[in-house]
Amino acid sequence: MTQRALIVGLGIGGMSAAIALKRHGWTPVIIERAPERRKGGYFIGLRDEGKNAAAALGVLDVMEKRTPEHIQFWDVRKDGTRRRIADLTQETNAPIALLRGDIEEALWHGLEDKIEVRFGTVPVVIVNGVTQAKVTFRNDDGQETTETYDLVIGADGVRSTVRKLVFGPDKAFFHSIGTMLCAFPLARPVIGFKAGDGLMVADVKRTLTVFPLEDRPSTALFSYRTKNPEKASKQNPLPTLRRIFADLDGDGIISRALEDLASTDDFLFDSVQMVKMPRWSQGRVLLLGDSAWCLTLYSGMGASAGMIGGQVLGEALAACPHDIAAALETFEARMRPFIRKHQRFIALRSQLFVPSNRAALWGRRVLWQILLRSRKYLSRKST
Ligand SMILES: Cc1cc2nc3c(=O)[nH]c(=O)nc-3n(C[C@H](O)[C@H](O)[C@H](O)COP(=O)(O)OP(=O)(O)OC[C@H]3O[C@@H](n4cnc5c(N)ncnc54)[C@H](O)[C@@H]3O)c2cc1C
Known part of the structure; x- marks a missing residue:
């Protein structure tokens, strides 16, 4: 039987993780609070780190590029x-200029109908076990259901519900x-x-x-x-x-x-808010993207970090197919230096803005x- 992951959040981090996990034989299910997929959003500059991650996820070629010719x-x-x-x-x-929605559109294309997405659905309880996590969701009609997953990935943004449910309140991790x-x-x-x-x-x-x-x-x-x-x-x-x-x-x-x-x-x-956490996983729950390390707009690296995070997680799980705890350790070890490097200069870079x-x-x-x-x-x- 394939291993099942619940991904909370249909943003850049969540979709990147879904593509990478599917590629490595997992069955991801995504839940998204919004009633439908969002479009548009704001300007994003994608540098080589992000372009390489998008290429590795197989979505760079379908991503719109919107850098004006005469800028x-x-x-x-x-x-x-x-x-x-x-x-x-x-x-x-x-960086190449695009909209957040352009990256999400390309990643959505990469999901290719292969992954189940449930809109209007949020997690309300997570019971984090040693080998599995049990999640109760609530949909927009108020119906609640409970399901069990091998891994739960909180990719639900800077004000993450998964982080609050499993790791603690925002104030413990926010650095204004x-x-x-x-x-x-x-x-x-x-x-x-x-x-x-x-x-x-x-x-x-x-x-x-x-x-x-x-x-x-x-x-x-x-x-x-x-x-x-x-x-x-x-x-x-x-x-x-x-x-x-x-x-x-x-x-x-x-x-x-x-x-x-x-x-x-x-x-x-x-x-x-920058998000800083001593660890991004606990038992069978992992945070990824802004929920885990929000680099803020001042780094110019948040979207890239979300895509890199998804790709690295897929590789780590593939390298340790029968040991999720070891895979999460590998994920930490590979992502920490990149995140640390970009978090270090955020206060200074904010002076440019x-x-x-x-x-x-x-x-x-x-x-x-x-x-x-x-x-x-x-x-x-x-x-
Ligand atoms: C103004 C601005 C400019 C930026 N510029 C750049 C840039 O130039 N370059 C760059 O690399 N990065 C930039 N960034 C950062 C980048 O946009 C983010 O780092 C990235 O979009 C984060 O993706 P994410 O998937 O982690 O989180 P999000 O984009 O926040 O996605 C989270 C998803 O989870 C859903 N969700 C939330 N709560 C729940 C819940 N309880 N249940 C289910 N679903 C839920 C949300 O609806 C959303 O779809 C910028 C950010 C801002 C604000």
Whole structure:
């Protein structure tokens, strides 16, 4: 009989794990809280680590790539003046731009109807045994059922229910960066900028970044620093952002973006939390993706880490087919160095997105200028 895994969450981490487990002879079942598969989402930059993992999962070729052909980034000042700054596509290990929904669409394609997915279903009780875990689910009709699995994988995001049920409350694992984010697609181009233009309106403790995408609306990302992000995450985003960004709206970019926020349901407003755990598994329950190690948007590696995690788990289970505990040890040993490396610099990288003081704001501007000039110099030298 094949071994059965329950995967909680139909995101990048959950689908990657499902593809890899199926490939190695397991029978995965996915449960997803939402009534149907989500689409769209925000801008994601996928670097070599993510591209390699997507290729290993067999989905890179079917993934839409949305890096604009003529991309330029601008630093926009309070008074509306602007300066060119270096753009992401010129970096070493440059990311390809896409939407979260593009990665999920490609992974969904990779599931190829081979895996059972139950929508509108959440876990309510997990009894974690030595050789199996017994899970009680509840669906949208309120019906409860209990099933037994060889492995339960919590890939249910930064506010994971599996983590709460088995490992402990959020506060035991959350490491706040002290920032809030609000990401959504703009309904229209930014006035005065071309398609393919990205921009940053930055001030101390608050920024609006616009990420351009080919054939899709740009993503607006508002970020700001606050003393109590968990409290802030319960507020209404629109009045909150209007108040915080009011005096940065010299040329109307902010207020037009916030009008677009008012007209969409496809937005994410939340505090930015890194998740740190001493172990990602306990008995027959494993966490993977943001639920286990949320690297936050500042790392630019969360989506990649989810795909790598799925692939590594599949390989570890294949290497130890009769010893799940040993496979989970192998998974920890292979994933820890990568996660540790990227978690180490998150607080520092957050300064590039939301500078916490004048010195950081100034340092960030100087850095972008140095990068731009060094790239211009290198491209002149190579022609
Ligand atoms: C604004 C922003 C920009 C980003 N930019 C980048 C980037 O440039 N590069 C990069 O690599 N990463 C980036 N990331 C990070 C990346 O998006 C995430 O790391 C990745 O999507 C996490 O995938 P996941 O599957 O672990 O979790 P999620 O995407 O959170 O998926 C979890 C799934 O579980 C479901 N679920 C939740 N609770 C339950 C439950 N109780 N029962 C059943 N289902 C449940 C949810 O509905 C969802 O479908 C960014 C993130 C943000 C917010």
